[in-house]
Structures are given as structure tokens and as C-alpha cells.
Amino acid sequence: MLSVAQSVNIIYKVNMSHDSPGQRRRAQRRARILDATLTLVRQRGIAALTMSEIAEASDYTPGALYRYFPSKGSLISALLQRELSKLSEHLSTRAPAVCDDPVVEALAQLLALGDTLRRLARERPATLALLQGSLADPARHVADEDAIHTPALIRLLTRIADRIAAASAVGALSTGDPSERALSWAFGLLGNLQLAKLQPLDARLAPDRLAGRLTHDLLLGWGACPRALGSARTHLEEIP
Template sequence: MDNPEEGVDRAVAAQPVRRLRRAERREQILDAATRAFARSGYTATGLDDIAAEAELTRAMLYRHFDSKADLYRAVLDRACTRLAEAVGTDDFDGDAIPALLRAAAVDPDGFRLLFRYAVREPDFRDMIDSITAASHEVARRTLSRRIPEGPWLDWAANLLPTFTLEAVIAWLDAGRPDPDQAAERISQAVHGVMAAAHPARQKEL
């Protein structure tokens, strides 16, 4: 008679091992890399750290990404794509700040990587510079409907994108207080900048 325990072992071994499809595995790695990079930064994070975060081997990472730099750029690309899908790129209207807050709340690590950490990495600064240039263009186009051409329009168009992003990051860092009111509070601060740039407001001051 066969040993019952051996029969159990054979049955377990015969069960198919669930393997993720390539796209699913890539997403798993990107999720883990986003967490690891956001926790320790690009320089201090090694592929072994990311492999441990993803509960995979280092060899598995190399099946999907050629290097740490390749993986980091893929993380930033995905964060950029998600942000563009959530917020859009056409106008800085009344829906922009609520959409920005929602995007940051859904992917806080990716948001911080884009706007706090990657900007400090010379090898990846090109991606952030392109986002910054596009944001300034959108801000200028929107503000030009309220503020005449001139240095104060330039000032506001350069300041508002940075101001808004920093306000959202500060909101994340503060623990995301009052999520139902956060967009309105940040909007009030943004309108304060716009008012300061308007000629009529300048005369009052």
C-alpha cells in the first residue's frame, strides 16, 4: 500500500503553480519599485531592495527591466501616465485641483517620486522639466484670460503650478486632512496668488 503522506505530496506537486502573465508581473514589480524608491530614494535603493519588496528574485527583475535606471524611468513614466489620465493636460479649471488631489491620494508614492524626488535626480530631470514646461503653458493660457500680458502674468504662470503641487504634497504629508474640503482650501490659496498678480489688486495694495 502506498504511503498516504507520499500521496498527499504528489497531489500538492501536481497542482498547477499560478504564474502571473508578463504584464501582471511587470505591474507587480512597478508597484514594489514605487514603494521602495519613495521610501529610500533612487540612490539608496538597490535592485535587491526592490526584489525583496516584490517578493521576487533579482533575476526575475532582469527579465523585465535592464537596469535600476530603466526600472526607475518606467516607474516615473507610469506615474506620469496615471496623472495625465486623472487630471488632463488641457486647462487649469475648477476641476483641476480636485482631480490632482484624487490622483495624489490614489498613488501618493508615485506622486512624491515625480514632484519631490525625481526633480533632484539629474539623469531623470528631463521628464520633470517636460511636465513643468507643459504646466506653465497651461497655467499661462488659463491666467491670460484674467491677467493682462506682462511680468505679473509671467510671475503667476511660473508660480502657480509649483505652488499647487507643493500644496498637494504638503497635504499628503499632513495625513490628508479634511479630504472633502482640501480642494476648496487649496483653491482659496491659488486664487490668492491670482489676485496678487492682477493689476487692480496691485493698485489696492
């Protein structure tokens, strides 16, 4: 049976095979602009970034850049759409089963999901900067009419909510709104990961450590049995 990622790749290749050479070149140019923007977001942040800077980094004139993206907001939203879709693909793969106990197994899957989010934050610092500068920033950088990334964000949160709901279904967690829990977990992790600048002041503020602690404490707060949660973590650490 094909994985979600394999299915997406097949669909992408089929679609690309029907695209004209001009459409493929346009898609490649858009991707180059998005890549340059992601690099700049990490260096400069979103608020201070200008279309002129993006055009220069992409080797386009500002006028040419506006043919691909009519505004900074539309460009940032397209970038968010791409990066959120990549994250969602990563989260579509379940961790290897660790035991026959359905409660411990469900908790292990949630811990593995949290570990994946933390790992992606370490491996994709530019994507983390993008999410922190847009989703975690109260300032509105994308107008409603430009927000094409919203479905991708909903898909990502739905993947998390589905795992939480599955854990509740086997009694690993208490009954609760999985969507609300997914929001609390995802944005709680995002907030913790912003503490990197404070880590030199106190080792206890290491964002990866705090993010791991947040996952553990949230699961306990949602009704996870401490012993089952400890067993789930032990089983995960035994996976080669």
C-alpha cells in the same frame, strides 16, 4: 466625440491585440515590478531603496529583475513615466461649464484644475511620495540616459500651461509665459503638499489648505479679478 482617455484606451487595446503572448506577459511582469516599487517608494523613499528590495517585493531574483530594468534609475524613470501619464489623463478632462461669462468660466477651469491636483495627491499618496522623492528632491536619482519620463512630464505641464494660456486669451489673467506659470504652480503645489508632517504642530499647516491658498494667490498675482475669482469658486461649489 471620444475623450482623450477613451482614445488612449482604444489605442492601447489595438496595440495589445497585436502583441504576442510573450510580449503581453513581459508587460504584465513589468507592471508588477512597477507596482511593487511604488509601494516601496512610499514606505522607504527613493534614496534608500535598493534593487534587491525591489526584487524581493516583486518575487524575482535580482538577476531576473535586471532583465526588465538595467538600473534603479531606469526603473524609477519608467515608474515616473507611468504615473505622470496617469495624472496627465486626469487633467485632460475639463470641469463642467459653470457660467456664460468667459472670464469667470476660465478662472473656474483653473480652480477646478488645482482642485483635481489636490484631490489626486490625497487619493494617490504613493504617487505623491514618488514625485516628492524625485522631482522635488535636489538629489539626482535618474541619470540623463535613463530619463524616459521627461516627455510625460512635459505633457503634464503642457496641459496646465494650455489652461493658463486660455485664461489669458479671454482676459481672465494678465499676459505672461504660461509655461513658467505652469512650472511655478505645479511645483509650488508639490512643495506645499510636503508639509503634511508639520500639520500636527499647527492646523494652519494643513497641506491641502495651503495648496488651495497657493492656487488662489497665484491666480490673483497673475492678474485675476478678485470678484471674478470669488464668483468662479462659488459657481464650482454649486456643482452637484
